Amino acid sequence: MWKTIVRRVLLMIPQLFILSLFIFILAKQMPGDPFTGLITPETDPSRIEELRIKAGFYDPWYVQYYHWITNAFQGDFGRSYTYKIAVSTLIGERGLNTFWLSLLSAIFVYLIAIPLGVLAGRYQESFLDKSITLYSFISYAIPTFVLSLIFVYIFGYRLMWFPTSGTVDVGLESGTMEYYWNKIHHLLLPAITYAILGTTAIIQYLRSEIIDAKTQDYVKTARSKGIPMRKVYTRHIFRNSLLPIAAFLGFTITGLLGGSIFIETIFGFPGMGQLFINSIMSRDYSVITALVMLYGFLTLLGSLLSDIIMSIVDPRIRID
Amino acid sequence: MKKNWLLLSVIFAVMFVLAACNNEGKEAAKTGDGNKEKPTQTETDATKFPMEITNEGDAIKGGTLKVALVTDTPFKGVFIPELSDDAYDSTILDYAKNEIFELDGDFQVKDTGIAKLEVDKDNKKAKITIQGDVKWSDGQPLTAEDLIYPYEIIGHPDYDGKRYDDDFQNIVGAKEYHDGKEKTISGIKKIDEKSIEITFKKVSPAIYSVGDGLWGYAAPKHQLESIPVKDALIASDAVRKNPVTLGAFKIDKIVNGESVQLVANEHYFKGKPKLDKVVIEVVPSSSIGEALKTGKYDIAEHYPTTQFDSIKDLSNITIASRPEMSYSYLGFKVGKYDKANRINIFDKKSKMNDVNLRQAIGYAMDIESVTEKFYQGLRVRANSLIPPVFASYYDGTLEGYHYDPEKAKELLDKAGYKDVDGDGIREDKDGKKFTIRLASMAGSDTDEAIVEYYRQNWKEVGLNVELTTGRLIEFNSFYDKVEADDPEIDMYMAAWKTGTNPSPVGLYGEGAEFNMSRYVSADLTKMLKDIDSEKSMDPKHRAEAFRKWQEYMSKTATTMPMYFRTELFPVNKRVKNFNVDYANETKSELQTIELTADAPVK
Numbered sequence: 001m002w003k004t005i006v007r008r009v010l011l012m013i014p015q016l017f018i019l020s021l022f023i024f025i026l027a028k029q030m031p032g033d034p035f036t037g038l039i040t041p042e043t044d045p046s047r048i049e050e051l052r053i054k055a056g057f058y059d060p061w062y063v064q065y066y067h068w069i070t071n072a073f074q075g076d077f078g079r080s081y082t083y084k085i086a087v088s089t090l091i092g093e094r095g096l097n098t099f100w101l102s103l104l105s106a107i108f109v110y111l112i113a114i115p116l117g118v119l120a121g122r123y124q125e126s127f128l129d130k131s132i133t134l135y136s137f138i139s140y141a142i143p144t145f146v147l148s149l150i151f152v153y154i155f156g157y158r159l160m161w162f163p164t165s166g167t168v169d170v171g172l173e174s175g176t177m178e179y180y181w182n183k184i185h186h187l188l189l190p191a192i193t194y195a196i197l198g199t200t201a202i203i204q205y206l207r208s209e210i211i212d213a214k215t216q217d218y219v220k221t222a223r224s225k226g227i228p229m230r231k232v233y234t235r236h237i238f239r240n241s242l243l244p245i246a247a248f249l250g251f252t253i254t255g256l257l258g259g260s261i262f263i264e265t266i267f268g269f270p271g272m273g274q275l276f277i278n279s280i281m282s283r284d285y286s287v288i289t290a291l292v293m294l295y296g297f298l299t300l301l302g303s304l305l306s307d308i309i310m311s312i313v314d315p316r317i318r319i320d
Numbered sequence: 321m322k323k324n325w326l327l328l329s330v331i332f333a334v335m336f337v338l339a340a341c342n343n344e345g346k347e348a349a350k351t352g353d354g355n356k357e358k359p360t361q362t363e364t365d366a367t368k369f370p371m372e373i374t375n376e377g378d379a380i381k382g383g384t385l386k387v388a389l390v391t392d393t394p395f396k397g398v399f400i401p402e403l404s405d406d407a408y409d410s411t412i413l414d415y416a417k418n419e420i421f422e423l424d425g426d427f428q429v430k431d432t433g434i435a436k437l438e439v440d441k442d443n444k445k446a447k448i449t450i451q452g453d454v455k456w457s458d459g460q461p462l463t464a465e466d467l468i469y470p471y472e473i474i475g476h477p478d479y480d481g482k483r484y485d486d487d488f489q490n491i492v493g494a495k496e497y498h499d500g501k502e503k504t505i506s507g508i509k510k511i512d513e514k515s516i517e518i519t520f521k522k523v524s525p526a527i528y529s530v531g532d533g534l535w536g537y538a539a540p541k542h543q544l545e546s547i548p549v550k551d552a553l554i555a556s557d558a559v560r561k562n563p564v565t566l567g568a569f570k571i572d573k574i575v576n577g578e579s580v581q582l583v584a585n586e587h588y589f590k591g592k593p594k595l596d597k598v599v600i601e602v603v604p605s606s607s608i609g610e611a612l613k614t615g616k617y618d619i620a621e622h623y624p625t626t627q628f629d630s631i632k633d634l635s636n637i638t639i640a641s642r643p644e645m646s647y648s649y650l651g652f653k654v655g656k657y658d659k660a661n662r663i664n665i666f667d668k669k670s671k672m673n674d675v676n677l678r679q680a681i682g683y684a685m686d687i688e689s690v691t692e693k694f695y696q697g698l699r700v701r702a703n704s705l706i707p708p709v710f711a712s713y714y715d716g717t718l719e720g721y722h723y724d725p726e727k728a729k730e731l732l733d734k735a736g737y738k739d740v741d742g743d744g745i746r747e748d749k750d751g752k753k754f755t756i757r758l759a760s761m762a763g764s765d766t767d768e769a770i771v772e773y774y775r776q777n778w779k780e781v782g783l784n785v786e787l788t789t790g791r792l793i794e795f796n797s798f799y800d801k802v803e804a805d806d807p808e809i810d811m812y813m814a815a816w817k818t819g820t821n822p823s824p825v826g827l828y829g830e831g832a833e834f835n836m837s838r839y840v841s842a843d844l845t846k847m848l849k850d851i852d853s854e855k856s857m858d859p860k861h862r863a864e865a866f867r868k869w870q871e872y873m874s875k876t877a878t879t880m881p882m883y884f885r886t887e888l889f890p891v892n893k894r895v896k897n898f899n900v901d902y903a904n905e906t907k908s909e910l911q912t913i914e915l916t917a918d919a920p921v922k
Contacts, residue, residue, distance in 0.1 A: 031794075031797035036799050041819060047486070083397075165578075169575075170601070268604045281796075
């Protein structure tokens with residue numbers, strides 16, 4: 001197995017290299033550049049031109065690419081044209097925000113989806129099952145921004161249970177208990193919103209797996225041995241039904257850095273989704289390329305992780 | 321004053337998804353008839369909002385002013401004017417500002433600021449003197465060195481901001497310093513601990529509104545001196561976490577991109593403010609209306625006028641407004657820019673070079689209805705290329721191009737654009753098919769409806785107008801195409817935010833790259849020169865020069881003003897007084913601001 005993992009990791013290098021070449025060329029093909037946004041009657045066009053030359057935008061692409069890739073190998077992804085700080089600092093800051101938000105919402109997703117999925121499968125065709133199915137259809141169909149706005153309105157402004165924007169109140173001393181609690185308090189509402197929207201797939205997978213498993217021979221065997229139904233569900237069916245979910249776990253872990261533009265915009269939450277979209281709109285090349293590379297790497301890693309996890313939870317699958 | 325077009329377009333793009341359709345607007349676009357001859361006064365006439373707000377009640381002691389910064393993207397957090405180019409950062413800095421001059425209603429330096437400006441126009445010199453004992457927020461005295469230091473940052477060989485420009489190089493020795501030939505800027509001299517003298521290559525009337533290379537801010541040299549300008553300064557804590565400032569409040573805590581807490585600056589030169597704190601928080605545009613309704617904030621900065629509906633009936637809010645320093649316009653391409661020689665070349669034979677055609681296009685546009693139905697009176701039809709906020713220069717008597725389709729038809733007939741084949745669409749002077757291509761920027765969802773409405777207006781007078789690329793164009797591509805004089809563009813709709821110096825040379829001059837209509841003439845060049853001439857150091861002469869230029873531009877109609885905009889400032893009723901009039905801004909007198917309750921009124 002280790003051999004396979006090493007081989008897969010080594011294979012990532014050419015894959016990422018090709019990706020970097022693509023994204024570098026495509027990013028520069030977009031109309032405009034980071035300085036287009038600076039146009040005002042007070043800016044001097046010749047100064048902007050100077051800045052473009054200084055930034056190397058007029059060099060041939062392979063020269064620019066060479067500069068970029070050699071720096072990138074030393075961990076220097078350049079400086080954001082918009083935020084004017086090192087790309088790694090910027091992504092670090094936003095990434096951390098997004099990571100905590102996604103982690104919390106992933107926990108909520110499993111907390112909500114697994115019990116609902118199991119119940120729906122176990123009491124198939126019951127009123128409960130139908131209600132759960134209805135819930136998952138609604139949560140699947142409702143657009144992210146609609147639910148976010150409704151939640152902000154109800155829980156943020158009407159009931160005032162949660163803060164309505166940002167990641168933490170400005171007045172607090174960082175490092176205190178109050179500060180961390182405040183941070184979690186800020187995370188809760190967006191995380192719950194995000195989670196509710198993400199439960200459908202897991203509920204439905206789990207439900208159909210359980211329904212499927214109920215008729216399997218090993219369940220019949222277990223029952224004929226006289227094992228109580230409750231135990232059959234927790235010991236036999238549940239573990240087997242989780243397989244398809246485990247298959248996605250790798251992607252779920254690496255997807256924690258993805259972020260969501262809608263959630264972040266409506267909850268005023270500085271995260272990766274916004275950073276990515278805004279960097280494209282403002283032609284912030286250094287951020288665009290760094291983020292695409294990061295996401296590319298995470299996707300490759302996610303698929304590797306998923307394979308490894310599968311081989312652990314399902315002894316029938318072995319990678320070699 | 322800078323406009324971050326990018327941010328605007330980002331906000332618009334998000335609103336495109338979020339905002340509900342303006343049904344009223346769509347109706348206007350579809351029907352496009354009715355009594356548009358005399359636009360009726362709507363109930364939401366923006367002019368009814370005052371510039372100054374006063375609320376009754378006894379002031380509490382201290383208190384925290386809660387400011388909402390309405391934006392859907394985090395602020396950048398560069399709190400030094402020399403390096404910042406973000407509108408939201410500068411709004412935050414307004415509360416802690418390092419500005420050394422105060423401006424009057426005409427944006428001319430007055431004597432009440434931290435420093436006094438004396439111009440010696442014969443010797444092309446300016447003397448800047450610190451008035452009285454002024455201290456930085458950390459208690460250090462403000463000295464002449466602090467006035468010089470910003471010039472050394474901007475002029476520095478490693479400086480990579482946009483402010484090292486033509487204007488800056490107007491300072492004697494600035495270029496030599498930037499090129500590394502000199503250790504200091506030879507044109508800037510320290511006279512004593514409190515005053516400096518700057519020598520310029522030329523002085524124009526712009527110097528009185530902090531132009532010609534003059535810089536309006538001080539920088540805390542004692543804090544910044546040891547930090548290299550190259551890369552380090554902009555990333556330093558002195559710029560991002562604990563900037564030392566001169567304003568009424570000083571920055572206390574920052575949550576990057578989200579919020580800033582400021583506390584009263586006991587060293588403020590106008591006295592310690594009555595408030596204890598100011599907290600500024602980023603609020604998404606999708607929920608600002610609700611946030612104001614529930615009394616979360618006292619003041620909203622950068623309030624999106626498209627969301628006027630959500631605050632217009634709130635009882636706990638008073639709305640203040642003022643004209644924006646900007647105008648929207650329709651530009652006609654009548655030439656090319658010669659990049660090598662940096663000069664605009666007017667092409668007499670260009671398609672749009674017929675003054676009657678251009679005027680007819682203007683008369684055919686029902687701008688009045690659009691401002692009323694789509695913008696709820698928060699934009700009005702512009703008559704001039706100088707926004708009315710520049711009261712001394714703005715020519716209110718100009719007619720401009722009000723909606724008059726009959727006149728448009730008459731002009732087109734006169735110019736020889738006749739419908740030869742009887743399909744209702746006019747052919748060109750030679751009887752060939754005539755199509756005008758319009759470039760328009762994609763923004764909010766109403767933009768498309770508005771453009772369609774205008775196209776219909778033009779069709780009614782017999783002009784066939786098609787969109788360049790067939791649809792609205794994304795911001796970056798739009799400017800790429802317009803600046804490059806793309807042959808697919810005959811006319812384009814855009815906007816300018818003017819700075820405090822309304823001199824039009826940079827936008828309409830012979831060598832101006834931003835003169836995107838490419839119209840130049842000997843008369844125009846003369847008029848522009850006159851506006852910035854030595855004679856115009858006399859305000860009366862300058863006002864007259866401005867008036868002549870406005871009249872000329874209106875007549876030639878190569879750039880046709882479309883709208884003037886209004887800025888809104890929703891203010892909670894517990895704020896005792898708040899004035900947004902440029903001549904008398906509360907922002908310049910923040911030490912006086914008071915609250916009448918412990919929490920904003922709900």
